[in-house]
Amino acid sequence: MDQLSAMRAFVRVVETGSFTKAAESLRVPKPSLTKLVQQLEGHVGAKLLNRTTRRVGVSTDGAIYYERATRLLGDIDELDGSMTSSQTAPKGRLRVDMSTPIATHLLIPVLCDFHKRYPDIQLEITVTDRAIDLIGENVDCVIRGGELSDQSLIARRIGDLQFTVCAAPSYIEKHGMPTHPSDLDKDHYTVAYLLARTGRPYPWEFVKGDERVEVQGRYFVAVNDSQVYVTAALHGQGVIQAASFMVQEHLKSGALVPVLTDWHVENLPMHIVYPPNRYLSNRLRVFVDWVAETFSKNEWVRRAS
Missing domain, CATH: 1.10.10.10 (Winged helix-like DNA-binding domain superfamily/Winged helix DNA-binding domain)
Structure with a gap:
């Protein structure tokens, strides 16, 4: 045996x-x-x-x-x-799970840089927003936003996403410009984003000095995909609160305009997470370091403290 x-x-x-x-x-x-x-x-x-x-x-x-x-x-x-690890180049397969916006906007566009550095590592990337059973699904690591709910997992904080509240000019022309977050519960519409874990709309929280306001948002459409979420805003269906890197090109072109600029939306912490009983292989280690480096170079992702 x-x-x-x-x-x-x-x-x-x-x-x-x-x-x-x-x-x-x-x-x-x-x-x-x-x-x-x-x-x-x-x-x-x-x-x-x-x-x-x-x-x-x-x-x-x-x-x-x-x-x-x-x-x-x-x-x-x-x-x-x-x-x-000090004698051989990292090699082998890595299975990584992340959300669509992270893959589409932040990592896939620069993935050739990772391949150039580590040509013997083969990445298998799955794209989901749902909770992943890392061990049961044999996933090496996941990239997720928010505070960690499972304290048994090991996580490295790799940055903080900044958010922008915005809407299409056609929406502003029809409904006017909101002046206070509470307007989103009364006289305005939002595009609701459904959380994968609960199926319920994600609540919004605004901060201004010592004042903190949470709103649910009045909506006539709710979605569970980030790309569809931005598309709905582009077509005047409501105000959205999106990761800044997802909407910057639309803001530059004028397809979207910022709203409630006097109010602050807190950053969302980003982590790479892996199981506690899985050895941090050399290939996983260099991938984690590369993702952290990539995030640190993006102007819309703040460095992890």
């Missing part, structure tokens, strides 16, 4: 909750992975997993073994990485 391979197979089954998903993520045949786990159970003389026709769960002994095994495997990966 290859004990290290068997331990990796067992750990991945626990993390994914499935022999099938574990085999897919490790890119080994399912029968081979199943045999490794069975050999490991025979070797330690204990049942590590509880199997039913519907699910796979970890036993009491398995939970203890999993905790020790993940630490041991992490130490081995870190040792290997420390020996090779």
Whole structure:
């Protein structure tokens, strides 16, 4: 028995909750992975997993073994990485998830720079706004905005997004210019943005000196895609609060105009997040550093404090 391979197979089954998903993520045949786990159970003389026709769960002994095994495997990966990172160029596959605007406006346009620096790293980028199960979906890291809700994950703050409140000239001609955030709840329309986690419109918060105002916004259209969100504003369907990098070209052309400029919208912290029990490989490390560097060069993204 290859004990290290068997331990990796067992750990991945626990993390994914499935022999099938574990085999897919490790890119080994399912029968081979199943045999490794069975050999490991025979070797330690204990049942590590509880199997039913519907699910796979970890036993009491398995939970203890999993905790020790993940630490041991992490130490081995870190040792290997420390020996090779200074001698070899980063290489391999990285699976990264991010939102559409981050991919479209900030990273994809400059991705050739990353490839030039690290030609042996292959990026697989998925674009979603939903919560990702990093371990279950075998994703190396995600780029997300907002405060972290899962404190078990490891995160590096890479910047803060600035926001602009704006509307189309056609909207202003029809409805006039709002003078106070509360106008958006009474006499004006917003384009509502639906949160992926709750399906509810994202509330807006404005700050002016010591005054802080939160509004829900009156709307006749709500969307769950950032590109559609900006498009709706361009066609005069309401006021939007968008990341500044998404609307700057429209502001320069006059297709959108800023509103409520006396009020401030707080920046949104951006993080790269990865699982705590996944070794920060050399390829992931250089990608994280490159993203942080890329964000720091963008005039509409403030440097992380």
